[in-house]
Amino acid sequence: xxxxxKTIAEEILAEVAAEVKKLTKQPRLAAxxxxxxxxxxxxxxxxKQAAEKIGIDFRLYKFPAxxxxxxxxxxxxxxxxxxxxxGVLVELPLPPHINSQYVLNAIxxxxxxxxxxxxxQGAFFVNRGEILPPAVEAVKIILAQNNIGLRGKNCxxxxxxxxxxxxxxxxxxxxxxxxxxxxxxxxxxxxxTLNADIVISGVGKQNIIKDDMxxxxxxxxxxxxxxxxxxxxxxxxxxEVSKKTxxxxxxxxxxxxxxxxxxxxxxxxLIKKAN
Amino acid sequence: xxxxxKTIAEEILAEVAAEVKKLTKQPRLAAxxxxxxxxxxxxxxxxKQAAEKIGIDFRLYKFPAxxxxxxxxxxxxxxxxxxxxxGVLVELPLPPHINSQYVLNAIxxxxxxxxxxxxxQGAFFVNRGEILPPAVEAVKIILAQNNIGLRGKNCxxxxxxxxxxxxxxxxxxxxxxxxxxxxxxxxxxxxxTLNADIVISGVGKQNIIKDDMxxxxxxxxxxxxxxxxxxxxxxxxxxEVSKKTxxxxxxxxxxxxxxxxxxxxxxxxLIKKAN
Numbered sequence: 001x002x003x004x005x006k007t008i009a010e011e012i013l014a015e016v017a018a019e020v021k022k023l024t025k026q027p028r029l030a031a032x033x034x035x036x037x038x039x040x041x042x043x044x045x046x047x048k049q050a051a052e053k054i055g056i057d058f059r060l061y062k063f064p065a066x067x068x069x070x071x072x073x074x075x076x077x078x079x080x081x082x083x084x085x086x087g088v089l090v091e092l093p094l095p096p097h098i099n100s101q102y103v104l105n106a107i108x109x110x111x112x113x114x115x116x117x118x119x120x121q122g123a124f125f126v127n128r129g130e131i132l133p134p135a136v137e138a139v140k141i142i143l144a145q146n147n148i149g150l151r152g153k154n155c156x157x158x159x160x161x162x163x164x165x166x167x168x169x170x171x172x173x174x175x176x177x178x179x180x181x182x183x184x185x186x187x188x189x190x191x192x193t194l195n196a197d198i199v200i201s202g203v204g205k206q207n208i209i210k211d212d213m214x215x216x217x218x219x220x221x222x223x224x225x226x227x228x229x230x231x232x233x234x235x236x237x238x239x240e241v242s243k244k245t246x247x248x249x250x251x252x253x254x255x256x257x258x259x260x261x262x263x264x265x266x267x268x269x270l271i272k273k274a275n
Numbered sequence: 276x277x278x279x280x281k282t283i284a285e286e287i288l289a290e291v292a293a294e295v296k297k298l299t300k301q302p303r304l305a306a307x308x309x310x311x312x313x314x315x316x317x318x319x320x321x322x323k324q325a326a327e328k329i330g331i332d333f334r335l336y337k338f339p340a341x342x343x344x345x346x347x348x349x350x351x352x353x354x355x356x357x358x359x360x361x362g363v364l365v366e367l368p369l370p371p372h373i374n375s376q377y378v379l380n381a382i383x384x385x386x387x388x389x390x391x392x393x394x395x396q397g398a399f400f401v402n403r404g405e406i407l408p409p410a411v412e413a414v415k416i417i418l419a420q421n422n423i424g425l426r427g428k429n430c431x432x433x434x435x436x437x438x439x440x441x442x443x444x445x446x447x448x449x450x451x452x453x454x455x456x457x458x459x460x461x462x463x464x465x466x467x468t469l470n471a472d473i474v475i476s477g478v479g480k481q482n483i484i485k486d487d488m489x490x491x492x493x494x495x496x497x498x499x500x501x502x503x504x505x506x507x508x509x510x511x512x513x514x515e516v517s518k519k520t521x522x523x524x525x526x527x528x529x530x531x532x533x534x535x536x537x538x539x540x541x542x543x544x545l546i547k548k549a550n
Binding site: 101118119120121122123125126128151152154160166169170173174176177178179180181182183185186187188191192195 | 376395396398400429441444445448451455457470
């Protein structure tokens with residue numbers, strides 16, 4: 001089965017739109033772009049389109065690539081304090097000279113739609129968060145729509161990054177799945193993938209997951225978006241792998257739109273919880 | 276190689292004792308026991324002995340098993356606010372009617388020697404913590420003393436609990452290890468363990484790890500302490516498994532004493548960082 005991320009996202013956005021209409025104030029989401037990373041700009045443009053379509057006021061704040069950590073943090077503190085902003089997100093990655101986590105920590109949990117501050121991640125890690133990280137929410141939705149439970153399932157997760165691998169690994173394990181975290185140092189990834197009922201990848205390396213690594217009937221969720229040149233490529237060799245799977249997300253049009261819908265859904269959930 | 280946890284703990288405690296002597300005030304550690312769990316009492320008694328031996332003032336506060344979450348939290352807030360207490364720990368498990376995480380969140384990070392509040396766990400999860408969870412510290416010490424690196428190593432972790440499996444899995448993955456989290460729903464644990472260079476167990480089920488599950492030369496770290504009757508038993512069938520391993524921790528006398536030393540080392544580290 002090919003997951004149609006656009007359609008799933010439309011359904012989520014329709015629900016969020018209905019919630020937006022019930023709110024007394026128009027929700028406003030402040031988004032931060034540092035520098036001129038093509039992929040980041042493209043992703044923010046998609047977020048803006050989705051937000052505006054459902055009545056969310058999306059404000060983009062651009063800062064030069066050479067901004068200091070202190071200056072950027074101060075700007076974000078200001079945005080977060082402003083009552084008009086209901087949510088704040090920082091598009092990653094930030095330039096290497098910036099202390100990303102220190103910057104992200106300026107977003108208070110009640111406005112942290114991406115669940116990236118230390119506090120929000122802590123709440124998530126102890127399973128007490130109000131909302132889930134958008135990538136986790138996307139996986140949860142895909143699995144739920146396809147009646148895939150997690151207890152006793154073998155899951156292989158490629159990568160352990162801030163946005164995909166780390167939160168998803170933790171979530172899968174806390175749901176009773178058997179989870180293997182695979183990275184670039186793993187000597188024989190096949191050993192894990194050939195046994196995996198579910199493979200989730202978020203490393204941004206084109207076609208590293210081949211058909212001879214996957215068992216028949218596996219479910220494959222491909223977050224392979226992180227491309228520094230702004231090209232949208234998958235981690236999975238879709239053409240070949242898709243012949244063997246019970247479920248697969250294409251790139252583009254798979255998890256990407258669902259993640260964006262989850263960010264906006266998080267914004268509205270946080271507003272509702274604050275009221 | 277058999278890990279002599281008592282000797283390693285003595286070495287750590289000697290270092291901590293030297294640090295304690297340099298401090299201007301005697302460190303004081305407040306420990307909370309709720310109810311009369313035999314295993315908890317035993318473990319607290321060992322912590323008290325180790326603390327007093329190196330000049331730490333260890334104060335045990337006992338509360339009845341039927342104390343409410345609110346009342347217990349209030350007591351801990353009071354202890355944490357008291358300037359005389361440099362560290363606060365709550366012996367787990369708490370009775371089932373208590374919201375453990377809410378209680379643990381009453382300990383501020385600068386006094387959270389066990390790294391169990393939401394804030395401390397958040398800092399740990401984003402790799403920004405001042406100290407490591409004691410179980411992680413114990414693993415780190417054992418691996419370092421035996422020159423075992425983590426990149427490219429296959430690790431199998433049994434259990435995903437608050438004290439052992441969850442923090443250790445995260446730490447191993449963040450150090451570049453390939454990590455599989457195995458639980459009671461895992462259908463074929465052998466598939467993971469037979470490939471594992473390092474096996475870490477923290478489930479408290481006697482002898483669930485057998486010699487035919489382990490590859491020759493593996494390193495085995497057994498946290499199998501959690502026994503509700505206060506009996507100290509291992510998760511590993513030590514007699515048979517130890518014949519095949521390059522390194523193994525016995526129970527008792529393995530990781531247990533090292534974990535206790537790590538708690539006291541954390542106390543002194545937090546005091547030094549606050550000054």
